[in-house]
Amino acid sequence: MQTVDKITSFCTDKNLFPIIDKVINGKRLTFKDGVTLFKTKDILTLGALANLKKEEKSGKYVYFVINRQINPTNICVLDCKFCAFATIDKNDPKAYEMSLNQIIEKARYAISEGASEVHIVGGLHPDWKFEDYLNIIKILKETFPKLHIKAFTAVEIDYLSKLAKLSYEETLIALKEVGLGSLPGGGAEIFSPRVRRLIAPEKIGWKKYLEIHKTAHRLGLKSTTTMLYGHVETIEERVDHILKIRETQDETGSFTCFIPLAFQPENNDLGKTEHTSGIDDLKTIAVSRLLLDNFDHIKSYWVMLGEKIAQIALNFGADDMDGTVMEEKIAHFAGAKSPTAQQKDKLIRLIKEADKIPVERDTLYNSINIYA
Ligand code: V47
Numbered sequence: 001m002q003t004v005d006k007i008t009s010f011c012t013d014k015n016l017f018p019i020i021d022k023v024i025n026g027k028r029l030t031f032k033d034g035v036t037l038f039k040t041k042d043i044l045t046l047g048a049l050a051n052l053k054k055e056e057k058s059g060k061y062v063y064f065v066i067n068r069q070i071n072p073t074n075i076c077v078l079d080c081k082f083c084a085f086a087t088i089d090k091n092d093p094k095a096y097e098m099s100l101n102q103i104i105e106k107a108r109y110a111i112s113e114g115a116s117e118v119h120i121v122g123g124l125h126p127d128w129k130f131e132d133y134l135n136i137i138k139i140l141k142e143t144f145p146k147l148h149i150k151a152f153t154a155v156e157i158d159y160l161s162k163l164a165k166l167s168y169e170e171t172l173i174a175l176k177e178v179g180l181g182s183l184p185g186g187g188a189e190i191f192s193p194r195v196r197r198l199i200a201p202e203k204i205g206w207k208k209y210l211e212i213h214k215t216a217h218r219l220g221l222k223s224t225t226t227m228l229y230g231h232v233e234t235i236e237e238r239v240d241h242i243l244k245i246r247e248t249q250d251e252t253g254s255f256t257c258f259i260p261l262a263f264q265p266e267n268n269d270l271g272k273t274e275h276t277s278g279i280d281d282l283k284t285i286a287v288s289r290l291l292l293d294n295f296d297h298i299k300s301y302w303v304m305l306g307e308k309i310a311q312i313a314l315n316f317g318a319d320d321m322d323g324t325v326m327e328e329k330i331a332h333f334a335g336a337k338s339p340t341a342q343q344k345d346k347l348i349r350l351i352k353e354a355d356k357i358p359v360e361r362d363t364l365y366n367s368i369n370i371y372a
Contacts, residue, residue, distance in 0.1 A: 034239035050286035050317030065323035068110035076123030084267035084334035120151035130164035141179025155187035183223035217254035230263035230276035266335025289317025
């Protein structure tokens with residue numbers, strides 16, 4: 001039986017028939033298709049289609065990285081309504097700032113555990129200078145030359161450029177020169193101006209977010225990108241967000257991975273208390289896989305999805321699990337139920353149980369070890 005017939009034979013939503021045909025014939029999906037996919041109740045057809053596309057991209061492989069997250073401070077001049085991690089008040093009992101030494105020791109420990117990457121993001125500290133941020137990268141790279149430093153979201157780059165009175169390009173060049181390896185994807189939230197006004201009114205808008213990533217790409221830096229979902233956004237706003245990312249990837253081709261971030265609902269000022277549902281999580285991964293035909297990788301971020309949904313998502317289009325993380329704070333301040341760190345062996349087991357082949361990768365998806 002042909003693949004189209006096979007999938008249509010168990011499909012229970014006739015609205016999906018034309019989309020199945022397009023996906024199997026390699027045709028690009030539209031905004032309307034994205035909305036239809038999000039609205040379907042036929043989760044198994046959606047999963048089968050997304051898994052088919054995943055297998056075209058990466059076969060049975062599912063990637064992970066041995067990494068550590070380091071969040072140098074949570075003191076932040078912004079006051080985003082959804083964020084439970086940051087505080088604007090230096091006297092808040094939860095406020096903290098790490099010394100350069102503490103950051104170096106965290107990286108040293110990570111390397112002793114086999115890490116190839118540190119992922120550094122944090123608050124926009126009211127008193128830190130551009131040089132303080134620059135020094136974090138410089139000293140880390142001088143101390144650990146082989147370590148890949150994935151650091152500073154577009155929101156931080158915008159802040160640093162203001163501190164340094166430099167353009168985005170000049171700011172990124174200065175950071176690259178001292179050892180910045182790539183940019184992480186945080187800070188994208190949802191691009192819709194309506195949603196941004198509600199959840200993060202002071203944060204840079206989507207145009208600047210994408211301009212910073214495009215500038216990084218022009219300079220030869222790769223980056224990842226994200227979407228924070230499950231708060232006050234509509235399905236249409238999710239699809240619009242994903243398509244703006246697809247357009248940017250058409251231009252630059254330098255995003256390595258897309259990461260849907262499931263909203264963690266504790267300690268926020270949005271009045272939201274519900275976690276995303278498993279069905280919504282799986283749909284979001286699958287629709288992302290199907291719409292982002294120009295992305296090689298879709299991440300199933302176990303920290304925010306929980307291990308169980310993250311594992312199932314490996315059969316709904318995801319081909320990456322992020323990594324060991326070692327010290328997660330942002331989601332856990334907001335009530336994430338997952339552990340704050342993950343053992344490599346556990347990641348391998350989760351991937352194998354999903355009938356996939358675990359591949360330890362570096363930040364840029366060079367494979368380090370295949371666990372066939
Ligand atoms: O920028 C903040 C989001 C991001 C919450 O680039 C929240 O490979 C859920 O971007 N619930 C930080 N999300 C994490 C992030 C990330 C994680 C893993 C890998 C990569 C990558 C990037 O988390 C923030 C914000 O968008 N966030 N608060 C919350 N309550």
